[in-house]
Amino acid sequence: MITLAVISLSVGKYPLSLEKLLAGDEMQRRVFWMLRFSRTIVGVIGGFALGASGFVYQTVFRNPLASPDIIGVSSGASAGAAAGILFLSGTPAVTLSAFLGALIAVILALALSSLDKSGKNSSIVLAGIAVHSLAQTALMALKLTADPERELASIEYWIMGSLNGISGDSVGANLSLCIVCLTVLFLLHRQAVLLSADEGEARMLGVSVGKMRLAVLLTATLTVSAVVSLTGLISFVGLLAPHAARMITKSNRIGTMFLSGCLGGALLCGADILARSAAQTELPVSIFTSLLGAPFLIFLIARRKKTL
Numbered sequence: 001m002i003t004l005a006v007i008s009l010s011v012g013k014y015p016l017s018l019e020k021l022l023a024g025d026e027m028q029r030r031v032f033w034m035l036r037f038s039r040t041i042v043g044v045i046g047g048f049a050l051g052a053s054g055f056v057y058q059t060v061f062r063n064p065l066a067s068p069d070i071i072g073v074s075s076g077a078s079a080g081a082a083a084g085i086l087f088l089s090g091t092p093a094v095t096l097s098a099f100l101g102a103l104i105a106v107i108l109a110l111a112l113s114s115l116d117k118s119g120k121n122s123s124i125v126l127a128g129i130a131v132h133s134l135a136q137t138a139l140m141a142l143k144l145t146a147d148p149e150r151e152l153a154s155i156e157y158w159i160m161g162s163l164n165g166i167s168g169d170s171v172g173a174n175l176s177l178c179i180v181c182l183t184v185l186f187l188l189h190r191q192a193v194l195l196s197a198d199e200g201e202a203r204m205l206g207v208s209v210g211k212m213r214l215a216v217l218l219t220a221t222l223t224v225s226a227v228v229s230l231t232g233l234i235s236f237v238g239l240l241a242p243h244a245a246r247m248i249t250k251s252n253r254i255g256t257m258f259l260s261g262c263l264g265g266a267l268l269c270g271a272d273i274l275a276r277s278a279a280q281t282e283l284p285v286s287i288f289t290s291l292l293g294a295p296f297l298i299f300l301i302a303r304r305k306k307t308l
Helices: 002-010 018-023 026-061 073-087 091-114 121-145 151-160 172-187 189-195 199-204 209-231 237-249 254-277 285-303
Strands: none
Touching (some): 002 254, 018 026, 026 189, 026 237, 026 254, 073 091, 073 121, 073 209, 091 121, 091 209, 121 151, 172 209, 172 254, 189 209, 237 254, 237 285, 254 285
């Protein structure tokens, strides 16, 4: 991850020179700090957040295919971003709109699941499917009202995911929220692992299952929402990184969660480097994460692995 972050600082259309940077060239400094450094930090922290959150989702749901999509984060963020592009102006407004869309979708999914007093994970999944369908309907309605030449293209590009356009002015609040939420997730690691056990066993160990599940999932969702609202939808990072970490460590301990975050950061940084350098024009990051993620998903389905 660190190696790819260093490479990321040097990749781009505008050539940077270490000699000119050290000499204090104003343009070189602005490009480095406002664009390259900010983009690299988002790649590292954002990828780390997606990887660690994916580990939490898979652990809590006891499902190797669990991801933020399972409770409507991505679809809510997409609908929110589309509304921001249509009715607001400026990147910060679209970012905030996407974040609010993701948050509303998750709160709605958790509220619907609370109607089922059994507290089973299946109720959250079913509620997430319902909210996902609702958000997709809202997204289609917003697309129909969009200007095909300008607004519709912006919506589609946002949905594909990209770190293009990230600058030092737009990342502070999102990354701060990411770091706070990640800290909480690591502090709650033991509880997340206990939630993956049988509900009766978790209660015997002193875990308030319903409240703790809500706290862990809401924190993980806030983490993902902070990233997705800034970068657009990034596919498969939260799915690939936790599996790769478990294959390496053969465990579900806190070190595996940290490794999952590191692998997520490496994956997003690497994909962003390819997105900037593989063609004359910048490509969406999700193209490259999907090139890895889709075959890996087929591999998981072929194995029919039903437990972590």
